[in-house]
Amino acid sequence: xxxxxISLQDLKKRxxxxxxxxxxxxxxxxxxxxxxxxxxxxPSGSGKSTLMHILGCLxxxxxxxxxxxxxxxxxxxxxxxxxxxxxxxxxxxxGFNLLPRTTALENVEVPLLYSRPLMPAPERRAxxxxxxxxxxxxxxxxxxxxxxxxxxxxxVAIARALVNEPSLILADEPTGNLDTRTSIExxxxxxxxxxxxSITIVLITHEPDIAAYGTRVISVxxxxxxxxxxxxxxxxxxxxxxxxxxxxxA
Amino acid sequence: xxxxxxxxxxxxxxxxxxxxxxxxxxxxMVGVGxxxxxxxxxxxxxxxxxxxxxxxxxxTIVVTAxxxxxxxxxxxxxxxxxxxxxxxxxxxxxxxxxxSLDRLDAGFAGGRFIRSHYEDDPMAVxxxxxxxxxxxxxxxxxxxxxxxxxxxxxxxxxxxxxxQFVSSGVHENARIAVDIVGGRSWLTRLHGTEADLPSIRRGxxxxxxxxxKAAEVQGSEQVMVLGRVVADRLFGEGVDPVxxxxxLWNQPFKIVGVVGSxxxxxxxxxxxxQFDAVYVxxxxxxxxxxxxxxxxxxxxxxxxxxxxxxxxQIAVLLRKRHGISESMSDDFTVKSQAxxxxxKGLPPDLxxxxxxxxxxxxxxxxxxxxxxxxxxxxxxxxxxxxxxAVSLLVGGIGVMNLLLLSVMQRTREIGxxxxxGARAADISRQxxxxxxxxxxxxxxxxxxxxxLAADLLNRWLGWxxxxxxxxxxxxxxxxxxxxxxxxxxxxxxxxQLDPIRALTHE
Numbered sequence: 001x002x003x004x005x006i007s008l009q010d011l012k013k014r015x016x017x018x019x020x021x022x023x024x025x026x027x028x029x030x031x032x033x034x035x036x037x038x039x040x041x042x043p044s045g046s047g048k049s050t051l052m053h054i055l056g057c058l059x060x061x062x063x064x065x066x067x068x069x070x071x072x073x074x075x076x077x078x079x080x081x082x083x084x085x086x087x088x089x090x091x092x093x094x095g096f097n098l099l100p101r102t103t104a105l106e107n108v109e110v111p112l113l114y115s116r117p118l119m120p121a122p123e124r125r126a127x128x129x130x131x132x133x134x135x136x137x138x139x140x141x142x143x144x145x146x147x148x149x150x151x152x153x154x155x156v157a158i159a160r161a162l163v164n165e166p167s168l169i170l171a172d173e174p175t176g177n178l179d180t181r182t183s184i185e186x187x188x189x190x191x192x193x194x195x196x197x198s199i200t201i202v203l204i205t206h207e208p209d210i211a212a213y214g215t216r217v218i219s220v221x222x223x224x225x226x227x228x229x230x231x232x233x234x235x236x237x238x239x240x241x242x243x244x245x246x247x248x249x250a
Numbered sequence: 251x252x253x254x255x256x257x258x259x260x261x262x263x264x265x266x267x268x269x270x271x272x273x274x275x276x277x278x279m280v281g282v283g284x285x286x287x288x289x290x291x292x293x294x295x296x297x298x299x300x301x302x303x304x305x306x307x308x309x310t311i312v313v314t315a316x317x318x319x320x321x322x323x324x325x326x327x328x329x330x331x332x333x334x335x336x337x338x339x340x341x342x343x344x345x346x347x348x349x350s351l352d353r354l355d356a357g358f359a360g361g362r363f364i365r366s367h368y369e370d371d372p373m374a375v376x377x378x379x380x381x382x383x384x385x386x387x388x389x390x391x392x393x394x395x396x397x398x399x400x401x402x403x404x405x406x407x408x409x410x411x412x413x414q415f416v417s418s419g420v421h422e423n424a425r426i427a428v429d430i431v432g433g434r435s436w437l438t439r440l441h442g443t444e445a446d447l448p449s450i451r452r453g454x455x456x457x458x459x460x461x462x463k464a465a466e467v468q469g470s471e472q473v474m475v476l477g478r479v480v481a482d483r484l485f486g487e488g489v490d491p492v493x494x495x496x497x498l499w500n501q502p503f504k505i506v507g508v509v510g511s512x513x514x515x516x517x518x519x520x521x522x523x524q525f526d527a528v529y530v531x532x533x534x535x536x537x538x539x540x541x542x543x544x545x546x547x548x549x550x551x552x553x554x555x556x557x558x559x560x561x562x563q564i565a566v567l568l569r570k571r572h573g574i575s576e577s578m579s580d581d582f583t584v585k586s587q588a589x590x591x592x593x594k595g596l597p598p599d600l601x602x603x604x605x606x607x608x609x610x611x612x613x614x615x616x617x618x619x620x621x622x623x624x625x626x627x628x629x630x631x632x633x634x635x636x637x638x639a640v641s642l643l644v645g646g647i648g649v650m651n652l653l654l655l656s657v658m659q660r661t662r663e664i665g666x667x668x669x670x671g672a673r674a675a676d677i678s679r680q681x682x683x684x685x686x687x688x689x690x691x692x693x694x695x696x697x698x699x700x701x702l703a704a705d706l707l708n709r710w711l712g713w714x715x716x717x718x719x720x721x722x723x724x725x726x727x728x729x730x731x732x733x734x735x736x737x738x739x740x741x742x743x744x745x746q747l748d749p750i751r752a753l754t755h756e
Contacts, residue, residue: 058669058749079673086671097666097753101262113255114671121254160670 003070005167005200006032006055011064013050013223024050026223027064034167037194037201037233039214044206047223049172052204056089056170057081069167086114090161094173096153098145098160105141108132108160115164131159135189151182158189162199169193171203175210187213188236260684263656270652271688277648278692279699281641282729286700288634289721291707294714295627309414310450311561313406313547313568314583315398397572397581398544400532405571406549412560414550415446420535421545426476426528428484429495429502436483439527440498442535448509450550451524459492459507462531466506470533474503477525478510499538503530561585642728645692646736649685653740657681664744665752678741682734685741689733693726700725 013025024047032038042048053059054066057073058081066074073084085091098107108128112119119127132141135155145153154174161169171190175183191213193199203214211217212234219227264271403418420442427435441447445464448454454461457478466473476484476491485491495502511525536542551560561584568582657664664677701722704715 053750056669058753079675082668082671082673085669091669093753097662099663099666110667111670114667114673114676164671 002034004031004067005034005036005069006030006202007065007067009065009067011051011054011061011066013047013054013059014062023223025054025061028220028223028225030218030225030228032200032202034200035194035198037191037203037213037215038218039203039205039211039216039231040218040220041205041208041211042220046220048204048206048220050223051220052170052172052202055168055202056091057084082114083116086111087164088166088168090158090164090166090169092154092157092161092169092171092174094176096145096150096157096177098153098156100145103142103144104137104148104156104159105129105132107145107156108163111160111164128159128163131163132156134162135159149182150178151185154178154182154186155189158186158193162193166199168200168202171201173205174203175205175207183210184236184239188240191233191236256680256683257687259680260687263660263684264652264688266659267652267655270655274645274648274652274688275692275695277645278689278729278732279645279696281638281643281645281732282693282696282725283700283703284641285635285638285728286697286717286721286725287703287707287715288631288638289724290700290704290715290717291634291713292627292631293716293718293721294704294708295630296624297716298714309551309557311549311551311557311564312585313398313402313549313564314585315543315545316581316583398547398568399542400544402568402571403544403547405567406547406564409567410560410563412551412556412563414552415449416550417444417447417450417548418532418544419443419546419548420532420539420541420543422535422539424498424528426474426480426484427497429497434484436480438477438480439523440535441527441529442532443529444532447529447548450548453511455510456507457510458490459505461507461509462529467531467533470531470537472501472503472534473506473530474498475507475509475529476505477527477529478508479522479526480528481508498528498530501538642732646732649688649733649736650740652688653681653685653737654743656684657740657744661747661752661755664747665749665755668747668749669753674745677747678745681741681744682737685733685737686730687733689729689736690726693729693733696729697722697725 008028008030011025011028011030012023015022015024026047028051040048040051050059054061057068057076060076060081061074064074065072068084069088071084073081076084091097098104099110105125105128108131109124112124112127129138129141132138135158137152137155137159140148140152140156145156148156158169169190174190175186178186187210190201190203194201194215201214203210205211212231213236214231215233217227217229217231218225398418400418403416406413407416422440422442423437424440425435425437426440427433443462444467445462448456448461458481459475461475462473465471474496476496481489481491484496485494490508491505492507494505496505497503509525509529532544549560549564551557565580565582565584568584569580572581574581667677701717704717707713708715
């Protein structure tokens with residue numbers, strides 16, 4: 001039996017907001033196995049963003065343990081967390097978060113700049129280009145984000161998330177800024193990553209339609225996990241074929 | 251994180267706020283420029299003071315044959331009756347006694363020569379000196395005392411490290427005549443010397459021709475350099491006499507140059523020792539007069555401050571060479587310009603400068619004058635440096651302000667970089683580098699600006715300014731330190747941002 005990639009044990013997070021203490025997470029216990037596509041849903045204020053930040057090693061829990069790949073990361077220093085993010089986690093954000101005035105290729109290269117030991121420049125370039133190529137964007141390498149469509153920008157961001165070959169991809173509302181067709185395209189890409197490369201994917205969304213693409217759906221409310229159910233995922237590939245007549249896939 | 255990428259990133263970040271960056275750049279440029287200019291002015295003033303004082307002879311030592319400060323031994327009774335010995339003892343500071351090329355006492359020497367040399371004193375009753383009396387000349391310190399040789403001069407030149415130039419000399423009075431029928435003639439000072447003399451007399455200039463060449467001295471050639479006054483008297487004012495022939499002791503000498511003065515500390519006047527004088531190779535004088543001894547050896551030191559010390563070393567060296575035992579006194583006299591100035595007071599030119607600066611002129615030596623001028627200059631320099639420091643501080647505040655703006659504008663980018671794995675040090679390095687790039691560019695242009703300002707001040711206002719490469723290097727180092735120092739606070743703020751807040755920053 002394989003060990004879980006992610007293991008949360010009674011995870012709690014409290015904030016001090018003025019005189020009030022906000023209990024963002026009240027005790028989350030959760031295992032995620034390698035190769036799962038987990039969709040975490042919940043309304044705003046449910047604590048799903050806090051959960052996502054802790055899963056992404058951007059924040060530390062107040063109480064409880066978080067094991068990532070067997071390593072307890074609950075109490076690491078800021079710099080240690082930065083290294084974990086760099087090596088093990090790929091982020092895909094709602095707003096793409098690409099650097100403007102910087103080419104697609106250079107955007108993909110950014111995580112490699114912070115890797116230790118530092119890779120030589122030609123190797124970095126080759127790796128970044130390979131990641132872009134796997135996203136079908138080799139011919140857009142020299143384009144700036146402003147010259148790319150929303151879908152293309154999100155694929156650049158996915159290439160950036162993949163470039164350091166992480167075991168986990170955290171996607172935070174990745175389709176929030178995209179139209180339906182492009183959303184399906186992005187979901188297909190994520191599904192393919194899981195199927196072909198066995199990358200574990202954790203997707204945060206408030207849209208049940210998007211959550212339906214996961215193999216497992218977790219619903220969060222008031223800082224607690226309310227439901228955790230396996231799911232027969234929707235196939236983005238099938239939907240895309242259905243949309244083909246009006247699609248102009250590059 | 252790789253350097254090339256960092257620098258490119260810093261440059262592009264700076265270009266984002268062109269106006270603010272330009273202003274911060276201007277601040278750095280003004281600061282660095284002020285620093286370069288003030289150092290240039292300080293050094294220029296220092297060099298100018300040094301030059302003028304060296305021209306006035308602050309670093310000159312004159313070694314004279316004989317020692318007039320020593321009283322004659324009492325066993326010379328037979329000479330007492332002549333009255334000559336008495337005269338020599340009573341008037342120890344006669345001109346031939348301290349024979350020196352020095353301009354400072356030239357006026358006094360020229361005036362007193364006829365009056366006080368005991369052999370020419372009409373009131374003195376004397377016979378010509380006996381051979382024994384001549385031996386006494388060693389003690390009398392007459393330039394004629396046969397104690398200094400060309401080999402002594404060579405030893406001083408080769409064995410003492412602080413010595414800059416050495417010129418040996420014989421000095422006579424001589425009548426120079428233009429070699430044509432009815433040509434004018436002029437009674438003047440004759441200096442047999444060497445080719446290095448113009449390096450010792452730093453204030454010299456050559457309106458016509460040149461000074462003696464080493465080869466001419468080596469070959470005892472009959473060539474002559476005229477002092478400006480002599481040239482004017484013999485050939486008329488402003489006439490170029492180079493190539494003409496004059497007669498000295500009925501021997502033809504070819505004129506190769508005319509020497510004049512370029513500093514305010516000594517201007518050619520009739521009767522002075524430098525410009526109312528002619529210069530010929532010392533070897534030519536030796537040959538024509540069948541002599542082998544020197545009257546004087548003139549020495550300059552590399553720095554004016556070492557003069558007294560070198561003078562002592564020369565005395566030790568010559569005592570050793572002359573085999574003088576410890577109980578015996580020197581058979582030569584070593585005098586530095588400073589000592590002479592102290593003994594005799596300053597010439598009017600120098601006194602005028604000094605009186606503007608100091609109260610007690612009489613007790614001032616040239617070395618003290620130098621120190622006093624350097625001190626005044628140091629105060630000025632400190633003031634200029636203060637102005638530069640304030641300018642640099644203001645420039646640094648400009649850089650810091652720009653970087654704080656940059657951190658604020660790029661909060662989201664900082665958050666993203668943190669999410670992608672940048673450590674705190676990676677983030678702060680990025681901003682420190684921005685400060686350094688800004689300071690480096692500002693530093694280079696500021697140094698150019700400063701050098702240009704120094705040059706313009708020099709040309710338009712005649713201020714002495716000396717831009718040394720080292721001061722430019724110093725300015726650049728200061729600029730880089732300024733860049734780092736100004737960037738530290740903004741960089742720290744950037745590195746301590748919370749990644750989540752930074753990522754969600756609008």
